[in-house]
Amino acid sequence: MISTRTPVIELRRLHRFFGSTKAVNDISFEVYAGQVFGYIGPNGAGKTTSMRILATLDLPTAGDALVDGYSVINDPDQVRRRLGFMPDAFGVYSNVNCREYLDFFARSYGLKGDDRRKALQETMAFTGLDVLSEKPISGLSKGMKQRLCLGRAMIHNPSVLILDEPAAGLDPRARIELREMIARLAHAGKTVLISSHILTELAEMCDVVGIIEQGQLLATGSVADIQRGQRSNSRVRIRVLENTQGLADWLTTREVYDEIVIDGELLHFSHLGERAEEAVLLKEMIEAGFRIAEFGARHSTLEDVFLNVTKGRVQ
Ligand SMILES: Nc1ncnc2c1ncn2[C@@H]1O[C@H](COP(=O)(O)OP(=O)(O)OP(=O)(O)O)[C@@H](O)[C@H]1O
Numbered sequence: 001m002i003s004t005r006t007p008v009i010e011l012r013r014l015h016r017f018f019g020s021t022k023a024v025n026d027i028s029f030e031v032y033a034g035q036v037f038g039y040i041g042p043n044g045a046g047k048t049t050s051m052r053i054l055a056t057l058d059l060p061t062a063g064d065a066l067v068d069g070y071s072v073i074n075d076p077d078q079v080r081r082r083l084g085f086m087p088d089a090f091g092v093y094s095n096v097n098c099r100e101y102l103d104f105f106a107r108s109y110g111l112k113g114d115d116r117r118k119a120l121q122e123t124m125a126f127t128g129l130d131v132l133s134e135k136p137i138s139g140l141s142k143g144m145k146q147r148l149c150l151g152r153a154m155i156h157n158p159s160v161l162i163l164d165e166p167a168a169g170l171d172p173r174a175r176i177e178l179r180e181m182i183a184r185l186a187h188a189g190k191t192v193l194i195s196s197h198i199l200t201e202l203a204e205m206c207d208v209v210g211i212i213e214q215g216q217l218l219a220t221g222s223v224a225d226i227q228r229g230q231r232s233n234s235r236v237r238i239r240v241l242e243n244t245q246g247l248a249d250w251l252t253t254r255e256v257y258d259e260i261v262i263d264g265e266l267l268h269f270s271h272l273g274e275r276a277e278e279a280v281l282l283k284e285m286i287e288a289g290f291r292i293a294e295f296g297a298r299h300s301t302l303e304d305v306f307l308n309v310t311k312g313r314v315q
Contacts, residue, residue: 013063025215038206055085084153094138143174239294
């Protein structure tokens with residue numbers, strides 16, 4: 001089915017080269033209203049470079065990036081109006097308090113009078129900073145600084161938020177709170193692009209993820225889709241008391257079990273099916289007369305998926 005929805009964020013064959021470094025090398029994807037898109041890749045993959053282009057802080061070597069249909073090349077002002085960017089490094093100004101910091105950015109966006117007061121109040125309430133409004137930034141925890149930085153990115157009520165590694169360095173509680181804030185943003189109809197080099201960190205907060213390495217998008221889809229696309233869903237290990245070869249032959253007749261490796265009394269193979277099928281397999285092996293002493297299945301974790309998709313290449 002052809003989608004008639006217009007993407008809120010669109011990367012169209014985006015390229016950005018720095019000399020011989022292909023930081024972004026032909027990346028295309030679309031993100032729709034209210035979606036949270038996880039941009040995952042190892043260090044140096046090209047995440048920050050593409051996010052900076054979307055935030056109109058850099059220009060592509062070729063291709064384009066669009067926000068609400070506006071090109072970062074031709075309509076950067078329109079893009080800026082619609083977008084809030086949270087960079088991976090927190091800006092300084094540590095000698096001001098939270099309210100003053102947000103007020104400064106509200107003024108730079110041209111907000112005046114009641115509109116500015118309302119924006120400040122709403123942003124501080126959303127980020128939970130209202131109770132800390134007079135606290136100097138220098139005294140804030142890492143989690144609170146991240147909230148402040150998110151507040152700064154959303155002070156002008158943008159429809160799109162670009163968050164570069166917001167979960168990095170957060171403790172588990174602050175990470176859960178960040179996840180909740182992002183869910184609320186998506187619920188309010190905002191479109192969020194969020195990066196990390198850890199798939200597990202984002203898996204629960206994203207509708208769709210894109211895995212990037214060496215400037216190229218290697219896989220996109222829901223985490224479940226990407227997991228399904230992997231060859232080995234689980235590694236099964238069986239110890240049989242005798243007739244290991246006989247069991248291997250018996251398994252080979254069943255098409256779902258391939259690449260069977262025999263190692264003494266042990267058999268290993270990959271399995272692409274459901275977990276329930278493993279219970280059926282165990283029952284059938286025993287019924288077929290094989291004396292099974294051990295049976296174990298290790299399901300691929302999100303880390304395995306990430307390692308399978310990426311190759312560990314750096315540039
Ligand atoms: N201004 C620049 N000049 C030269 N090379 C650059 C510049 N900015 C980025 N690069 C290079 O482009 C590549 C991609 O960098 P980028 O910062 O986009 O990666 P990243 O995925 O955000 O990584 P990280 O997770 O480490 O932040 C790297 O090889 C980096 O060294």
